[in-house]
Amino acid sequence: MPEEIKAIQSRVERRDAAENRQRILVAAHKLFEQYGVDQVSMNQIAAEAQIGPGTLYRRYANKGELCLDLIKDSVVRFFEDIEQYLLQNQQEPADHRLKGILKIFMPFIEKKAQLLTGGKGSASAQRLPYQSQNPLYNKMHQIAVELFDEMTAADHPSPNSIFKADMLLIAISIDSYFYQRDVRGYSPDEILEHLCSTFI
Amino acid sequence: MPEEIKAIQSRVERRDAAENRQRILVAAHKLFEQYGVDQVSMNQIAAEAQIGPGTLYRRYANKGELCLDLIKDSVVRFFEDIEQYLLQNQQEPADHRLKGILKIFMPFIEKKAQLLTGGKGSASAQRLPYQSQNPLYNKMHQIAVELFDEMTAADHPSPNSIFKADMLLIAISIDSYFYQRDVRGYSPDEILEHLCSTFI
DNA sequence: TTGACATACGGAGACCTCTCCGCTTAATAT
DNA sequence: ATATTAAGCGGAGAGGTCTCCGTATGTCAA
Numbered sequence: 223m224p225e226e227i228k229a230i231q232s233r234v235e236r237r238d239a240a241e242n243r244q245r246i247l248v249a250a251h252k253l254f255e256q257y258g259v260d261q262v263s264m265n266q267i268a269a270e271a272q273i274g275p276g277t278l279y280r281r282y283a284n285k286g287e288l289c290l291d292l293i294k295d296s297v298v299r300f301f302e303d304i305e306q307y308l309l310q311n312q313q314e315p316a317d318h319r320l321k322g323i324l325k326i327f328m329p330f331i332e333k334k335a336q337l338l339t340g341g342k343g344s345a346s347a348q349r350l351p352y353q354s355q356n357p358l359y360n361k362m363h364q365i366a367v368e369l370f371d372e373m374t375a376a377d378h379p380s381p382n383s384i385f386k387a388d389m390l391l392i393a394i395s396i397d398s399y400f401y402q403r404d405v406r407g408y409s410p411d412e413i414l415e416h417l418c419s420t421f422i
Numbered sequence: 423m424p425e426e427i428k429a430i431q432s433r434v435e436r437r438d439a440a441e442n443r444q445r446i447l448v449a450a451h452k453l454f455e456q457y458g459v460d461q462v463s464m465n466q467i468a469a470e471a472q473i474g475p476g477t478l479y480r481r482y483a484n485k486g487e488l489c490l491d492l493i494k495d496s497v498v499r500f501f502e503d504i505e506q507y508l509l510q511n512q513q514e515p516a517d518h519r520l521k522g523i524l525k526i527f528m529p530f531i532e533k534k535a536q537l538l539t540g541g542k543g544s545a546s547a548q549r550l551p552y553q554s555q556n557p558l559y560n561k562m563h564q565i566a567v568e569l570f571d572e573m574t575a576a577d578h579p580s581p582n583s584i585f586k587a588d589m590l591l592i593a594i595s596i597d598s599y600f601y602q603r604d605v606r607g608y609s610p611d612e613i614l615e616h617l618c619s620t621f622i
Numbered sequence: 623t624t625g626a627c628a629t630a631c632g633g634a635g636a637c638c639t640c641t642c643c644g645c646t647t648a649a650t651a652t
Numbered sequence: 653a654t655a656t657t658a659a660g661c662g663g664a665g666a667g668g669t670c671t672c673c674g675t676a677t678g679t680c681a682a
Contacts, residue, residue, distance in 0.1 A: 236678055239630060263668060274632030279670060384606070385616040392598050393589050402588065416585040420621075436648055439660060463638060474662030479640060 239281075245271040246278060250288055259289065259336040289340030290356065297358055300330050304365065316372040317422045323365065324394065324417060328410050331396060339396050363387050373422075390421045445471040446478060450488055459489065459536040489540030490556065497558055500530050504565065516572040517622045523565065524594065524617060528610050531596060539596050563587050573622075590621045 235243075249271035253262040264285060268278040282288040303326055311319050331338060338358075363384075370376075370383035392398065394417065402408050408416070435443075449470035453462040464485060468478040482488040503526055511519050531538060538558075563584075570576075570583035592598065594617065602608050608616070 233629090234679085236629060238678065242630085264670085265668065268632095275670075276632055276634095276672080277630075280630070284669085382616070382619065385602075386620055388598070388602065388606070389589070389593050389620055392592055392595075395592075398588070398592050402585070406584070406588070416582070419582065420586055420589055434649085436659060438648070442660085464640085465638065468662095475639085476641075476643095476662050477660075480660070484639085 242271070242273055242277060243281060245273065246281065246288070247292060250292060254292075254336070259285070259340065264288075284340075286340035289337040293334055293337045296330075296334060300326075301361060308365075316369045317418075320366065320369045320373075320422060321414070321418055323369075324414055327362070327394065328399070328414065331394070331399060332410070335396050335400070359391060363391055366390055386421060390417070393417060393421070442471070442473055442477060443481060445473065446481065446488070447492060450492060454492075454536070459485070459540065464488075484540075486540035489537040493534055493537045496530075496534060500526075501561060508565075516569045517618075520566065520569045520573075520622055521614070521618050523569075524614055527562070527594065528599070528614065531594070531599060532610070535596050535600070559591065563591055566590055586621060590617070593617060593621070 246267065250262070250267050253266055253270055262285075264278055265275060267288070268275045271278070282291070304323055307322055307326060308319060311322060314322075366387035367379060367383045370386050371378055371380050374380070374383070376383060399413065402413050402416075403410070446467065450462070450467050453466055453470055462485075464478055465475060467488070468475045471478070482491065504523055507522055507526060508519060511522060514522075566587035567579060567583045570586050571578055571580050574580070574583070576583060599613065602613050602616075603610070
């Protein structure tokens with residue numbers, strides 16, 4: 223019996239562990255707010271949370287993971303927004319809907335940029351936009367693929383749509399986005415227009 | 423007199439400095455070869471070169487710069503290849519030439535991937551493909567812009583071409599390229615085809 | 623309750639990046 | 653030859669990431 227239960231509920235978080243997790247989140251939030259994500263070290267966070275570095279790293283292998291945990295809720299809300307938008311615009315053509323999604327996406331990454339990239343200096347660092355292979359990337363990708371497929375009337379996972387979706391997402395990765403904004407000097411709207419004329 | 427000469431020849435490299443530079447390059451090359459770029463630290467390089475860390479950092483602010491210096495010659499040769507290709511294919515349509523350039527470019531980044539990204543874990547790290555804003559990126563960009571302009575018969579620096587060139591280059595950035603190859607499982611040729619159908 | 627034990631803790635420490643600054647030395651003018 | 657001096661050197665050290673492992677403590681079965 224016990225083994226089965228354990229297997230199912232896959233381990234309960236210990237009380238002290240849960241408390242420490244809270245302390246970490248609070249400490250990180252405070253320090254990030256005050257100094258900016260880049261300027262805060264894992265050490266500082268551990269100190270502020272009054273735990274040892276080992277305890278911090280046991281939970282978050284690097285600052286990126288911690289950041290991701292910190293914005294988990296925003297991400298959930300973001301996808302709810304997307305879902306709602308898609309529902310309310312079902313009758314619009316796919317290209318229009320994709321543009322609409324980008325319009326929601328861009329302010330989001332602008333607002334959460336620091337946390338999304340999460341201090342990229344790290345040995346066990348991550349590849350690709352928004353440390354790709356994370357849920358955010360994959361879910362956005364899936365949505366984009368569906369819309370591209372719909373545009374070309376292809377059956378669902380068309381290789382071409384998969385590729386285009388990858389390209390679109392990398393094009394609005396944090397780095398690329400801020401490059402266009404800060405170096406090329408485009409406004410968010412201009413970026414959006416360019417994206418559409420290139421990819422849609 | 424002396425001041426004028428100094429101003430003109432803008433400083434001569436001191437003999438000991440030149441020697442150390444050589445030692446660094448040799449040491450780095452050896453260690454990179456043996457352990458892989460990522461696994462070699464600046465400290466190790468300094469030790470192998472028998473110089474202090476300060477001396478190493480005085481010349482190269484980070485591993486990326488050192489890597490770039492290490493492949494400077496390959497980059498020059500690469501652009502000579504491009505130039506020659508463009509010369510020999512002047513009569514071909516612009517899209518064909520762009521594809522040809524990608525065909526030269528892809529093996530190049532495949533071969534030099536490690537050195538081009540140059541151990542990305544670094545505080546003063548770099549943005550964008552091939553630590554963008556470096557000569558390689560800018561020159562490739564310029565070439566792509568010209569070809570895009572030619573395709574659309576636009577006068578030279580058309581905003582649209584500039585954007586498309588940025589997107590194309592980011593699409594074949596190391597990260598993106600190896601993502602397509604290793605995660606999506608495409609062969610270089612397939613990637614090339616997809617790139618063309620998306621961007622050209 | 624009380625073991626038993628999986629989980630979690632914490633800090634010492636290995637190794638890293640990068641800076642600072644007093645000392646050294648090559649190049650030049652005299 | 654010698655003095656001057658700017659360029660270069662090197663290593664101590666501040667502060668970071670991340671690991672390892674002996675110790676402590678929740679949790680659960682009995």
